[in-house]
Amino acid sequence: MPKTPTSSPTPITYADAGVDISRANRTKQRIKYLAHKTFTRGVLSEIGGFGGLFAVDKTKYTDPVLVSSVDGVGTKLKIAFEMDLHSTVGADLVNHCVNDIAVQGAAPLFFMDYLATGTLDPAVAEKVVEGIADACKHNGCALIGGETAEMPGFYPDGEYDLAGSATSFWACHRTGCIPTGIRWRGSSCSKLRSIRRKPMSTRSRTKSATN
Numbered sequence: 143m144p145k146t147p148t149s150s151p152t153p154i155t156y157a158d159a160g161v162d163i164s165r166a167n168r169t170k171q172r173i174k175y176l177a178h179k180t181f182t183r184g185v186l187s188e189i190g191g192f193g194g195l196f197a198v199d200k201t202k203y204t205d206p207v208l209v210s211s212v213d214g215v216g217t218k219l220k221i222a223f224e225m226d227l228h229s230t231v232g233a234d235l236v237n238h239c240v241n242d243i244a245v246q247g248a249a250p251l252f253f254m255d256y257l258a259t260g261t262l263d264p265a266v267a268e269k270v271v272e273g274i275a276d277a278c279k280h281n282g283c284a285l286i287g288g289e290t291a292e293m294p295g296f297y298p299d300g301e302y303d304l305a306g307s308a309t310s311f312w313a314c315h316r317t318g319c320i321p322t323g324i325r326w327r328g329s330s331c332s333k334l335r336s337i338r339r340k341p342m343s344t345r346s347r348t349k350s351a352t353n
Contacts, residue, residue, distance in 0.1 A: 160294030162262065169264040169290065176268070176275040177285040184251060185284050194286030196252050198311065206311035211242035214305045223301055228266050231304060232273025239308035240281050248310040250283035258291040259302035270304065283308065 156163050174189040187195035198206070215222075215231045215238070222231045232255075240250050255274050257267060267290060278285045288306075297303070 160261070161292050165264060166262055166290065166292060169262060169267050172264070172268050173271045173288075173290070176271050177287075180275050180278040180283070180285045182251075182282070182284045185286055187286060189287060191287065194252065194254060196284070196286060196309075198251075203311045208309065209243045209246055209248040209312045210307060210309045211239045212305065212307040213238040213242065214303070219302070219304065228269040229273035229276070232270040232275075233277040234273075235304055235306045236274055236277035236281060236283075236308070239306055240277075240283070243308055243310050243312075246312055248312040250281055250308040250310045252284045252286045253278050253306060253308050254286060255288035255304070255306040256291070257288070257302060257304055258293060258297070260292070260294055260297035260299065262290065262292040263300075266302070270302075274306070283310075 170190060177189045184196045184199065185194075186197050187193070213235065215235050218234060219231060222228050235255065236253055239253065243250060253274070255271070257270060259267075271285075271288075275285055
């Protein structure tokens, strides 16, 4: 007796899960443009691969030691959400990581970021990465890659999380570098929890989320 043909199961797509691939690809193209402006001679890879490649200048570093730092922006993101100001938290992210390796006598070579959100807003993502790229250029390091994750239902609307990592080489184990501390006049992210407790009407609305 011949078997009755069964229908093939309908494939599940990214769109079914709430992820817009075409929107993500358009955002990636803009991010690629911003990242290219930070590239230095050591960058060997293109934005969009599974990993970033960076060549070490062997004439500049003798017997180097890798130095790496990873950090986030913390509750300062809440202020960025309230003020709809997103470029400054991108810059903060880079500077937090750079500061951590600077106190060990190292200067950053390259940076990688992670941006996660429920629904990707291309304009917001571009502003965040614009701040990251500007800070990378200011610190002389290359933005060689990262990850933009869209996870519908995981984050509240209009919110995202942000993290990054900076990598460098440390050559002071032979020369005996002495780190120098510089007093910071602004508020670090660890202080923002207290600052956010004040009503927005009592806080300055000067369009700056950096302090």
